[in-house]
Amino acid sequence: MYPNAHCELDFTSPLELLVATILSAQCTDRRVNAVTPTLFARYPAAADYAAADRAELEELIRPTGFFRAKAGNLIGLGQELCARFGGEVPGRLADLVSLPGVGRKTANVVLGNAFGVPGITVDTHFGRLARRFGWTRASDPVKVEHAIGDLFPPEDWTLLSHRMIWHGRRVCHARRPACGACDLARWCPSYGEGPTDEAAARKLVRNGPFS
DNA sequence: ATCCCGAGGG
DNA sequence: CCCTCTGGAT
Numbered sequence: 193m194y195p196n197a198h199c200e201l202d203f204t205s206p207l208e209l210l211v212a213t214i215l216s217a218q219c220t221d222r223r224v225n226a227v228t229p230t231l232f233a234r235y236p237a238a239a240d241y242a243a244a245d246r247a248e249l250e251e252l253i254r255p256t257g258f259f260r261a262k263a264g265n266l267i268g269l270g271q272e273l274c275a276r277f278g279g280e281v282p283g284r285l286a287d288l289v290s291l292p293g294v295g296r297k298t299a300n301v302v303l304g305n306a307f308g309v310p311g312i313t314v315d316t317h318f319g320r321l322a323r324r325f326g327w328t329r330a331s332d333p334v335k336v337e338h339a340i341g342d343l344f345p346p347e348d349w350t351l352l353s354h355r356m357i358w359h360g361r362r363v364c365h366a367r368r369p370a371c372g373a374c375d376l377a378r379w380c381p382s383y384g385e386g387p388t389d390e391a392a393a394r395k396l397v398r399n400g401p402f403s
Numbered sequence: 404a405t406c407c408c409g410a411g412g413g
Numbered sequence: 414c415c416c417t418c419t420g421g422a423t
Binding site for chain 3: 199200201213214216217218219220221223257258261265292293294295296297298301313315316317318353357360361365366367
């Protein structure tokens with residue numbers, strides 16, 4: 193299932209992916225991709241964000257929501273990248289997380305999709321599905337990440353993240369999950385009166401299309 | 404726990 | 414009109 197699941201943000205470099213991912217918070221990828229062509233042309237390098245006019249930057253990213261906070265983060269991001277990393281995007285989790293507007297989820301997206309480092313991207317979708325599948329009961333994203341790390345080998349992490357997110361977006365919605373159209377329903381502990389035990393969760397790992 | 408914030412769907 | 418959308422910082 194979802195053999196070609198991939199990052200749906202448009203980007204051609206680690207910096208572009210990092211910026212796009214920051215903008216994608218509480219916002220659809222479609223709206224991010226609508227503003228990034230102009231944004232990337234206007235600010236090709238980290239130094240360009242560092243020197244950006246605040247009002248102009250805010251106007252460019254306005255449709256993505258939270259535009260004041262995001263603009264401030266992007267300017268701070270450019271400044272930090274220039275001051276501490278020679279204008280380049282670092283490829284280590286601890287460095288990425290130290291940047292303005294970059295949390296663990298965003299850092300893992302960049303690691304997995306721009307640096308080829310296995311990363312489990314626990315966003316709102318991944319966390320919700322992991323709990324519905326019985327893979328964990330934790331709500332803390334870091335605990336979810338560790339639980340999934342024990343269930344799947346590192347080489348599966350990045351693709352698994354994309355598949356979980358695709359499935360969450362298209363079928364296993366937060367409010368009204370489309371269980372009737374879900375290929376995983378027969379294995380899902382949360383479907384109908386189905387089993388809610390741990391064995392059912394393990395079957396989803398072994399036999400489910402996510403394995 | 405709360406705020407940031409616009410856009411589209413039910 | 415209410416809800417949600419690939420979060421992060423305070």
